[in-house]
Amino acid sequence: MSAFLLAIDQGTTSTRAIVFDRQGVEHSRSQAELTQYFPAEGWVEHDPEEIWRHTVQVCQTALNQHGVTPGSIAAIGITNQRETTIVWDRATGKPVHHAIVWQDRRTAPLCQALYSPECEAMLAQKTGLLLDPYFSATKIRWILDNVPGLRDRAERGELAFGTIDSFLLWRLTGGSVHATDATNAARTLLFNIRTQQWDEELLSLFDIPASMLPEVKDSAADFGLTDESLFGVRLPIRGVAGDQQAATVGQACFAPGMIKSTYGTGCFMVMNTGEQFVQSKNRLLTTIAYRLNGKPIYAMEGSIFIAGAAVQWLRDALKLINHAGETEALARQVATTGGVYLVPAFTGLGAPYWDPLARGSIVGLTRDSGIAHIVRAALESVCYQTRDLLEAMRADGASLPQALRVDGGMVANNLVMQFLSDMLTVPVERPRVTETTALGAAYLAGLGIGLYQSLDELSALWQLERAFEPEMDEQRREALYRGWQDAVSRTRSRT
Ligand SMILES: Nc1ncnc2c1ncn2[C@@H]1O[C@H](COP(=O)(O)OP(=O)(O)O)[C@@H](O)[C@H]1O
Numbered sequence: 001m002s003a004f005l006l007a008i009d010q011g012t013t014s015t016r017a018i019v020f021d022r023q024g025v026e027h028s029r030s031q032a033e034l035t036q037y038f039p040a041e042g043w044v045e046h047d048p049e050e051i052w053r054h055t056v057q058v059c060q061t062a063l064n065q066h067g068v069t070p071g072s073i074a075a076i077g078i079t080n081q082r083e084t085t086i087v088w089d090r091a092t093g094k095p096v097h098h099a100i101v102w103q104d105r106r107t108a109p110l111c112q113a114l115y116s117p118e119c120e121a122m123l124a125q126k127t128g129l130l131l132d133p134y135f136s137a138t139k140i141r142w143i144l145d146n147v148p149g150l151r152d153r154a155e156r157g158e159l160a161f162g163t164i165d166s167f168l169l170w171r172l173t174g175g176s177v178h179a180t181d182a183t184n185a186a187r188t189l190l191f192n193i194r195t196q197q198w199d200e201e202l203l204s205l206f207d208i209p210a211s212m213l214p215e216v217k218d219s220a221a222d223f224g225l226t227d228e229s230l231f232g233v234r235l236p237i238r239g240v241a242g243d244q245q246a247a248t249v250g251q252a253c254f255a256p257g258m259i260k261s262t263y264g265t266g267c268f269m270v271m272n273t274g275e276q277f278v279q280s281k282n283r284l285l286t287t288i289a290y291r292l293n294g295k296p297i298y299a300m301e302g303s304i305f306i307a308g309a310a311v312q313w314l315r316d317a318l319k320l321i322n323h324a325g326e327t328e329a330l331a332r333q334v335a336t337t338g339g340v341y342l343v344p345a346f347t348g349l350g351a352p353y354w355d356p357l358a359r360g361s362i363v364g365l366t367r368d369s370g371i372a373h374i375v376r377a378a379l380e381s382v383c384y385q386t387r388d389l390l391e392a393m394r395a396d397g398a399s400l401p402q403a404l405r406v407d408g409g410m411v412a413n414n415l416v417m418q419f420l421s422d423m424l425t426v427p428v429e430r431p432r433v434t435e436t437t438a439l440g441a442a443y444l445a446g447l448g449i450g451l452y453q454s455l456d457e458l459s460a461l462w463q464l465e466r467a468f469e470p471e472m473d474e475q476r477r478e479a480l481y482r483g484w485q486d487a488v489s490r491t492r493s494r495t
């Protein structure tokens with residue numbers, strides 16, 4: 001059988017194609033930055049045509065370098081920024097609106113209008129989610145209500161909805177497949193993760209026609225063949241998962257209690273809870289980690305909207321740095337932030353606060369505060385937010401994990417990793433492959449095509465690069481964390 005697996009990782013800030021061999025070793029890659037559109041305060045959009053162009057381009061490049069050829073690919077796996085919503089015309093395949101990105105807050109008023117404690121309890125019970133603009137349902141509804149003529153066209157069955165994986169599947173297969181996997185469906189607020197079906201009550205609540213929805217498959221399944229015109233051969237697509245779930249697979253968090261945290265644009269902490277649907281009492285999400293052979297494996301998730309994006313903000317808005325990598329040396333110029341806290345609520349606060357109207361703040365500034373303090377505060381904010389999530393998981397009954405497996409662009413920063421371990425009092429483990437999202441998609445494709453027979457095989461491939469052990473004394477740690485909690489309470493729009 002062909003030796004390689006191609007992973008397409010369509011993230012918030014970039015689109016990547018990475019070719020792995022059977023051992024999970026990277027052989028070739030290509031990447032393209034994605035334009036971010038901010039058409040109004042709190043709105044975030046992407047151009048689906050740019051996403052498509054970049055996807056084809058990065059795949060073609062990765063498939064034709066370093067000894068890799070399209071013919072040497074056994075299967076493709078797709079992983080994607082989740083919740084981001086595209087509606088397209090079934091006849092032409094053309095999107096009817098820009099993609100509304102997961103970070104977009106435009107539907108906060110709609111969420112408020114639909115809110116009641118009963119409604120939120122019903123949503124939590126069926127979907128594991130909360131009523132928040134983050135998820136796809138209100139984004140679909142916004143498109144249907146705001147683009148003239150679309151509601152009627154949707155009712156007539158002319159429009160298709162998909163998260164990015166679905167849209168890419170549609171395009172890659174020449175419009176012959178309209179599907180998604182259970183992990184992506186689980187982020188829409190329309191999918192009942194207990195019954196594994198689109199839910200009539202939810203569709204009617206959000207006023208979305210069932211005809212728009214994709215078929216929901218396992219995360220390792222037959223998602224069709226690529227159109228021959230794209231890569232010269234027809235390649236089977238055998239794996240699909242939302243990026244955080246793919247990272248959970250790439251980190252081999254297959255046993256209940258295992259946790260991974262990914263530090264990209266946002267930060268997402270996912271704890272495997274096995275076959276058990278655990279409903280949080282502390283505003284964490286319940287989601288599907290992966291679904292194989294029809295059997296969902298559940299997870300608890302804490303979602304933070306801004307992690308690496310805070311570093312991008314230091315670079316692009318404040319122009320304090322030229323490259324993300326500079327933050328570590330800058331932050332090391334000072335031993336502490338001197339009491340400065342940066343709460344990066346640029347697009348509201350995610351778990352466990354769920355406050356879409358909160359906006360960012362910097363507190364504790366004095367005349368001694370300088371660039372290094374602010375940069376350090378931005379980095380530390382990511383660790384404090386992770387502690388908030390771990391506290392919520394523990395309050396829900398989880399025990400302190402043996403280790404936290406980390407990945408994503410930000411984990412290159414050793415200062416962040418050490419402070420994270422100090423704040424959590426847990427060893428932080430950075431694997432050899434930090435592209436675990438793409439790796440997870442490749443693993444799913446490998447499972448789907450029969451290159452791997454079991455999850456144990458994948459666990460055996462996981463390798464540690466470096467572990468960071470907690471070093472900070474308790475008194476200092478807790479004083480710092482109390483300062484963070486105070487800064488958050490001053491940032492909240494409501495309590
Ligand atoms: N050395 C570093 N220190 C701090 N942040 C970093 C560093 N390197 C990259 N980042 C941040 O990591 C993010 C990129 O991570 P990545 O996993 O590629 O993100 P995504 O998949 O969300 O596009 C960027 O927001 C960037 O600012």
Ligand SMILES: O=P(O)(O)OC[C@H](O)CO
Binds near residue numbers: 080
């Ligand atoms: O693109 P990322 O890696 O920041 O991930 C985005 C998440 O999937 C949003 O839920």
